[in-house]
Amino acid sequence: SQTIHQWPATLVQPVGSPLSLECTVEGTSNPNLYWYRQAAGRGLQLLFYSVGIGQISSEVPQNLSASRPQDRQFILSSKKLLLSDSGFYLCAWSGASNQPQHFGDGTRLSIL
Amino acid sequence: GENVEQHPSTLSVQEGDSAVIKCTYSDSASNYFPWYKQELGKRPQLIIDIRSNVGEKKDQRIAVTLNKTAKHFSLHITETQPEDSAVYFCAASRGAGGTSYGKLTFGQGTILTVHP
Numbered sequence: 001s002q003t004i005h006q007w008p009a010t011l012v013q014p015v016g017s018p019l020s021l022e023c024t025v026e027g028t029s030n031p032n033l034y035w036y037r038q039a040a041g042r043g044l045q046l047l048f049y050s051v052g053i054g055q056i057s058s059e060v061p062q063n064l065s066a067s068r069p070q071d072r073q074f075i076l077s078s079k080k081l082l083l084s085d086s087g088f089y090l091c092a093w094s095g096a097s098n099q100p101q102h103f104g105d106g107t108r109l110s111i112l
Numbered sequence: 113g114e115n116v117e118q119h120p121s122t123l124s125v126q127e128g129d130s131a132v133i134k135c136t137y138s139d140s141a142s143n144y145f146p147w148y149k150q151e152l153g154k155r156p157q158l159i160i161d162i163r164s165n166v167g168e169k170k171d172q173r174i175a176v177t178l179n180k181t182a183k184h185f186s187l188h189i190t191e192t193q194p195e196d197s198a199v200y201f202c203a204a205s206r207g208a209g210g211t212s213y214g215k216l217t218f219g220q221g222t223i224l225t226v227h228p
Contacts, residue, residue: 032214042199042221044156051213059215090155097214098207100146103155 002027006091006104014112019078021107023091031093033074038088086111114139116204118219126227131192133222135202136184142204145185150199192226199223
């Protein structure tokens, strides 16, 4: 069966520091991968998605970037964090564009 | 782009009652509508989904209905239990259509509280 892993689970970073969040999927090949952010409150906002190695699409302009160096690895990065980058970051995968998305456990990021 | 509106934002019911959450969407090309349940501090979990070629789908106490003409879909939970308390999200997607790549647009969520 397929599983998705995200780490770290929680992270506290100072303003201006770099960021690297990692997501990996097991048990499937060539998944679609997605990064979402959930601000305190509720809604999920799509940040990036990828349909293959090296293929990244951004949904909103922001201080973040994403990379997919391997088939089942998706990384969310920032060179300099802002206070507004705080939130709950969720990675998701699907087997194909017409298949359901399944979420990882998320990373709770606090910026001080 | 797609816009999904979800109502109500909070819903409080007594154990055993039914709960209904409604969503409307704007993109007539959307054809896939999942519902997620998110407990406090945890990941959203898919509980049921429906595609545009059917009008209703049921899984035990949970059902979803879709009205493509009116562009709205609803989640129905019967015989609610305290463990149903969570935030529920609807979402819409064009699936594999065009350059959609399965992107989901989420509603803002409904906090459901089931009182024992």
